[in-house]
Amino acid sequence: MNFKPILLTAGVLFSATFYSQKMNYPKALKGNQTDTYFGTAVADPFRDLENDSEATKKWVDEEVNFTQSYLSKIPFRDQIKNQLKEVWNYEKISAPFKEGDYTYYSKNDGLQAQSVFYRTNNKTKATEVFLDPNKFSEKGTTSLAQLSFNKKGTLAGYSISEGGSDWNKIIIIDAITKKQIDETLVDVKFSGISWLGDEGFYYSSYDKPKEGTVLSGMTDKHKVFYHKLGTKQSEDQLIFGGEKTPRRYLGAYVTEDQRYLVISAANATNGNELYIKDLKKGGDFIQINKGFDINANIVDTDGDDIFISTDKDAPNMRLVKTTIKNPSPETWKNVIPETENVLGVNSAGGYFFATYMIDAIDQVKQYDKTGKLIREIALPGKGTVGGFGGKKTEKELYFSFGNYITPGTIYKFNADSGKSEVYQKPKVKFNPEDYVSEQVFYTSKDGTKVPMMINYKKGTKLNGKNPTILYAYGGFNVSLQPGFSVSNAIWMENGGVYAVPNIRGGGEYGKKWHDAGTKLQKKNVFDDFIAAGEYLQSKGYTSKEYMAISGGSNGGLLVGATMTIRPDLARVAFPAVGVLDMLRYNKFTAGAGWSYDYGTAEDSKEMFEYLKSYSPLHNVKKVCYPSTMVTTSDHDDRVVPAHSFKFGAELQEKQSCDNPVLLRIEKNAGHGAGRSTEQIIGESADKLSFALYEMGIKTLK
Incomplete structure (x- = not known):
């Protein structure tokens, strides 16, 4: 400086x-x-x-x-x-990710109001702007809240927040041409955008409060909808929630293999139910666990196998394995057991990456799908790690590292060899x-x-x-x-x-x-x-x-x-x-x-x-x-x-x-x-x- x-x-x-x-x-x-x-x-x-x-x-x-x-x-x-x-005026680039024929990343030149999404054609290597949130509003106060692609990478949905509101809009585009292809969905709150094939996606919302109470009216009955492309939002199918199964928070997503629809349901910020539906075999949702006494999250699926991160009988978290044939907690078997340190698990490249928090400092270990330790990953120092997530087929992964006196740096990591290298180091004064x-x-x-x-x-x-x-x-x-x-x-x-x-x-x-x-x-x-x-x-x-x-x-x-x-x-x-x-x-x-x-x-x-x-x-x-x-x-x-x-x-x-x-x-x-x-x-x-x-x-x- x-x-x-x-x-x-x-x-x-x-x-x-x-x-x-x-x-x-x-x-x-x-x-x-x-x-x-x-x-x-x-x-x-x-x-x-x-x-x-x-x-x-x-x-x-x-x-x-x-x-x-x-x-x-x-x-x-x-x-x-x-x-x-x-000092703020430095280039900020995110880790890249691949969707279809393109590699996407966000970048802020320094003092731009919002970061811009770019993409590079994996064949021609040509780079272009994909989405520029700075053009969403005059003063840059409308932001990109979420971006989600279908499995082929040919369709995308993105949500925007106007003036920082939790109430969002979802805009659906042809990812290749970048042109809007459907009506804008409105009044969406605390929602993901999870695609099923090329025909539609799941999202969540509440009934909009009465006029004049948007900033204060209670929102306590979440609903999961399926939106089919080409139809009106008013025709969207209610999948879960509302008066029939009232829950305050609902999250819905389709697994990477497109086989399962998973719903996490909660009434508070701690403790949740898990539901799963086999979309290929049809039938009703299967409730994996009942009540709200535990936290449980599906990390990965592999055929009939389901891998769940949970604090059930493990206050510091563990990774367990079960099966769609009988996924109840009684069948859960340890893959990565609980330790004295808090565990967080990501899945990518055919591996599990376990991040342990030791006195608020991260340590990362790599495991195979059976829970066998592959390696402890060498980190640049004592700090916080993010990343190590991605598709099953991706062997080239990314992670970020930083601490209070080290600007966040992105590293490229090979999941098979365990080798890492600096991908993007910010030039901060x-x-x-x-x-x-x-x-x-x-x-x-x-x-x-x-x-x-x-x-x-x-x-x-x-x-x-x-x-x-x-x-x-x-x-x-x-x-x-x-x-x-x-x-x-x-x-x-x-x-x-x-x-x-x-x-x-x-x-x-x-x-x-x-x-x-x-x-x-x-x-x-x-x-x-x-x-x-x-x-x-x-x-x-x-x-x-x-x-x-x-x-x-x-x-x-x-x-x-x-x-x-x-x-x-x-x-x-x-x-x-x-x-x-x-x-x-x-x-x-x-x-x-x-x-x-x-x-x-x-x-x-x-x-x-x-x-x-x-x-x-x-x-x-x-x-x-x-x-x-x-x-x-x-x-x-x-x-x-x-x-x-x-x-x-x-x-x-x-x-x-x-x-x-x-x-x-x-x-x-x-x-x-x-x-x-x-x-x-x-x-x-x-x-x-x-x-x-x-x-x-x-x-x-």
Whole structure:
């Protein structure tokens, strides 16, 4: 990087009051709404912010203007934005994949709003643009959500997301001519596109909510349809779900050999049923497992044999084999047994590739179909691996490797010989040799050992004065593994520390680790996060005055809960697209499906009282909170913006010191996926500059 880094000026930390503006926050409409749970009345004065009313729209516009006015006073905001653009501006190429006579890949020249799909003719070697999502909308806010080909590679379906919405459209094209050949399917949500031959495909959706409630209306009865080319969407055949077999989440796909239709059915984000239908022999679906007590996923099929990855009797996962003649769990036989490390399995080239997670770091082993170990695959270092998936006939596979200080590099791998070589190494203006990425283990409140990755520039002095971002998630079995980020690179280049603890609720140590951060044990997650912050401060990496806590979605809940439990822990807080109203989260869109992790206020008096005791919205008091930037989007139909609106309004009303509370509301964006490069850079610049400014940094050196 050839720009000058931000340096802390010597001397005392400048108080935010020294340079902040008078906080005259916009006034949200208040009411006297109360709800009663098990005899306890709970006030919800900002209930109107759940509605897309004119009063809400006016308040949102005022908040947008207020936030931009405050951020515009940060003297180095534009400099940080320019730094981000400079480093972001490198070519990004995906691993290639073959469909029919073509090899496809995506590429972003650097600062394009969306990546473009290209293809190369395998015979003539001519390369052309296949799909350019930048032409889907004027500002690049319509993104390509999914792309799926039929087995011959002659037909394709792709889904688009407008403004980041989870509601998608499916467009069907002749893959050779690239011309649309059927009507556009609309109102599609949480869906795959899985082709059966050349005549049609399976997809999933819900009934569209009533007019005016698209961002909030509940979506709890998923349906699997079959669309036959040349027919109207209204004529699509209901295959599974709806009123007859009501399930909240349904995924359907046809196996590579086109013999089986598989359906995964669930009512929450953990635990699922598996159904399978033999399309060649006909007949009804066969239910492989009943109930939602386990997770199971079909990895591969081979004739009558079915290979399933599952946590049944194996909290860290195992790979089992069964047969279509009797696939019930009683018949499952180990192919790759459970170990002390969490297992993920892919199939490609006639092999299984087992990725083991060891303290959030990946190790990969290759097995044959009988479970015999072929080799452990040599990796470039300690980090995160992706890939090792593909068709059975493909021997030339690809995998990616990266970590917090190593930009993601793609490698070509020969499945038979085990040899790998660099396929595409990004040319990023960032030198990993200048940085440190170390793993430590700290002790949480109840004595649990928790790992944390700490990343910073070499030569950083542990004097308690390093600007530090503490980021975590802590839920839904999601594992936070090392990965490169331009935003984090800029932060570290400017002397910042970036720390990620692998707290409970995630999947880093399997089902037990996940369950230890759910329902009546959810507070373990907050305790782990708080202990991480205390560790960083006690070891001199940072101090309260120089620490920011950050997280998104379930991580937004983490930050919201942490700052209301321990408002003195950090100087800055970034609750992003957070689940912040824990008493009503299950009333909106697909929120009811999160009950495995959270429980609901209707479950029992004990569950209600527990949720209320940490729900960020319901625990805002008249105390001094950190300088806070609540971020959300106007099209977020997953964690609806009302969570952030109500929490932000409460914070602004009750903040008892001069630390600002800003609501940064992104227009034409959703929960996060599909944002344009400009939107991503803009939000990153605002967050980094706000954090430094509130930590007392006045100028760039």
